[in-house]
Amino acid sequence: MKARYLFKLRKNIVLEGDLVLAKRELSALLGYEPDAVANVTSWLEQFPAFVTVKGLASVTSNIRNNGLQAYTVNSNIQLLPTLVKKLSFIQDIYCLIEESHESEFFVQEITEQIKPVINVYRFDGHILIHAVPLYALYEMAEVIVKKSSNPIEAKNNINLLVNALLGKTNEKKAITLAEAALRPKSSLSPLSHDIHYYKAKFFPRMARSLLNIASSNIDYQPQKVINNFVGSGTTLLEAALLGLPSLGIDIDPLSVMISKAKLDVLTVGSDVLTLELIKAEQLLAHNNQSALVNTCNSSHLDRPIRFPSWLMKNRKMTPEIAEELVHEINVLQQVIENGTPEIRPILKVFLSDAISRKVRMRILGTGSGRFSLSFSKYTLSSLFLKSLEKYTKLVAIYEWLEEKLNISLAPSEVVLGDARCISDKLDSFNILLTSPPYLPSSSGRESYTKARVLSLIGLGMIEDNQIDELIDLSIGSMDDNGVNLDNLLPEEKEVVEWLLNDELRNIKAKPTARYFLDLRKVFQEMIKVLNPGALAIIVVSKQSTFYEFVTRKPLYTIPVAEILAEEARSAGFTVLELLDVKLQKSNRNARPRSLDDYYETLIFLQKKIN
Numbered sequence: 001m002k003a004r005y006l007f008k009l010r011k012n013i014v015l016e017g018d019l020v021l022a023k024r025e026l027s028a029l030l031g032y033e034p035d036a037v038a039n040v041t042s043w044l045e046q047f048p049a050f051v052t053v054k055g056l057a058s059v060t061s062n063i064r065n066n067g068l069q070a071y072t073v074n075s076n077i078q079l080l081p082t083l084v085k086k087l088s089f090i091q092d093i094y095c096l097i098e099e100s101h102e103s104e105f106f107v108q109e110i111t112e113q114i115k116p117v118i119n120v121y122r123f124d125g126h127i128l129i130h131a132v133p134l135y136a137l138y139e140m141a142e143v144i145v146k147k148s149s150n151p152i153e154a155k156n157n158i159n160l161l162v163n164a165l166l167g168k169t170n171e172k173k174a175i176t177l178a179e180a181a182l183r184p185k186s187s188l189s190p191l192s193h194d195i196h197y198y199k200a201k202f203f204p205r206m207a208r209s210l211l212n213i214a215s216s217n218i219d220y221q222p223q224k225v226i227n228n229f230v231g232s233g234t235t236l237l238e239a240a241l242l243g244l245p246s247l248g249i250d251i252d253p254l255s256v257m258i259s260k261a262k263l264d265v266l267t268v269g270s271d272v273l274t275l276e277l278i279k280a281e282q283l284l285a286h287n288n289q290s291a292l293v294n295t296c297n298s299s300h301l302d303r304p305i306r307f308p309s310w311l312m313k314n315r316k317m318t319p320e321i322a323e324e325l326v327h328e329i330n331v332l333q334q335v336i337e338n339g340t341p342e343i344r345p346i347l348k349v350f351l352s353d354a355i356s357r358k359v360r361m362r363i364l365g366t367g368s369g370r371f372s373l374s375f376s377k378y379t380l381s382s383l384f385l386k387s388l389e390k391y392t393k394l395v396a397i398y399e400w401l402e403e404k405l406n407i408s409l410a411p412s413e414v415v416l417g418d419a420r421c422i423s424d425k426l427d428s429f430n431i432l433l434t435s436p437p438y439l440p441s442s443s444g445r446e447s448y449t450k451a452r453v454l455s456l457i458g459l460g461m462i463e464d465n466q467i468d469e470l471i472d473l474s475i476g477s478m479d480d481n482g483v484n485l486d487n488l489l490p491e492e493k494e495v496v497e498w499l500l501n502d503e504l505r506n507i508k509a510k511p512t513a514r515y516f517l518d519l520r521k522v523f524q525e526m527i528k529v530l531n532p533g534a535l536a537i538i539v540v541s542k543q544s545t546f547y548e549f550v551t552r553k554p555l556y557t558i559p560v561a562e563i564l565a566e567e568a569r570s571a572g573f574t575v576l577e578l579l580d581v582k583l584q585k586s587n588r589n590a591r592p593r594s595l596d597d598y599y600e601t602l603i604f605l606q607k608k609i610n
């Protein structure tokens, strides 16, 4: 049965690229392209019935004020529950049908599935359903966390928020909460995506919409997702939320741990986390007291932690600061050991996150291995407790949504491994979504592994003498490993020759060659693990430009996306499309600092059917 839909876009969409993805996602889920609505107020003249919804819930409230405001379409009413559960960029869905026996039946069916997030209006022979998509609620949950002092209050507040958004209450507290949650800058790293500071991670909405687009284009069941450079696990969490089973691979043990924790934390129970919080607070308070009573510093009892010599040579990393860090890490390790065994990996991720927020390392992209350090004024313990406390509330909100909407996370697995050589046991995936490390020559990025060294060593995941090996093993490192330039494609050769002839940049020539050849192996491995007809989406920077140091005049541009698409083609993929999406340079998670507008390219690939 057909209904007239209006999809109001989230007000916090600022990127052109997000608008492109929003439209593609809608088209994929609806089966055809919706019409753009530039101005909802004018659109209402054509569809006056939609005026029925008033106040905060009305179609004109909280509308984007520059650029496109909504999409509209005539489509099946039965699609509504799926749209509510899947859409990534929509604030409200309004859906109008004629009143009849048939429509009443559908409304009842829909109500059974998604009652807590809809409001149904009946008037003049019409039925109008207003729904708030789940993802908008995930994004808004962060504000609820901030405004709640404990998990019980968080559950009450999410209930109030939903009712206010749907116009079911006029209670002042509910309206104030909703207004705060609707402010454009509210979370872009919803739920547990921010469990660990992580540079160069996917924008979750992008990952989610790409998964929706890919899975709508594939007939296979079940649809299994793989990310062979899983990083912080954005893809896995979004896949799990969408009900798609997934697997992640990463060469870095810390990334593997973060990815696992990102999913596990949502299902450990807010009550269990609350208990851990109380235990941790008690232990830390006790520790502080005994340190006060004990006149000599307790640090002589600490497990020794050896940071690499290149880190200790930095003038800001004084022996006193290093000693203090080691002591704080040791204290928090005790807290972790005192924790429930199943929760310990999550607590370790909180500690690692605290370390990366306490000590900020910025790699200077000159190829010399230089970096700068800065320190947060907060102690590791306070950063750790803050995370733990935040998650008691966030998990409570997720539990509320899970229970009310009868949703659950699809299974997900993360393994330590090398994307250049994937185990034969892993196969039969239908969707691959990934983002490989950046070209070693792009500015501002050399080694993310290097920036994670304090966590890796602090948590005892790796010894100081193993760190260089891990850095070199990572794709995009400055190690050239005896690369053979004869194996390069002509366009790759041209890049490497330009770098070889540039006095300041020839240090990056062979690592760049190795990067191209490594990714060749990666594409060959990808094709092995995919089913025929499977889709792969590779997110890369469109290009990398070198500038004259003084004048900032562009000297040479590497067409990264085109080169990698060529490698994918040589590996046997069909290249379906190269889609450029513009990103905000200022975003703190955005990748290489750039002088130009920054574009990422989504390379859409398909494994041939036969």
Ligand SMILES: C[S@@+](CC[C@H](N)C(=O)[O-])C[C@H]1O[C@@H](n2cnc3c(N)ncnc32)[C@H](O)[C@@H]1O
Pocket: 198, 200, 201, 202, 228, 229, 230, 231, 232, 233, 234, 235, 249, 250, 251, 252, 255, 417, 418, 419, 420, 434, 435, 436, 437, 438, 473, 474, 475, 476
């Ligand atoms: C750009 S990050 C991916 C970020 C991810 N999309 C996210 O949302 O968090 C690239 C990842 O590739 C990993 N990596 C580097 N070399 C690798 C290799 N040979 N095999 C597997 N993973 C590798 C790095 O450790 C890093 O986590």
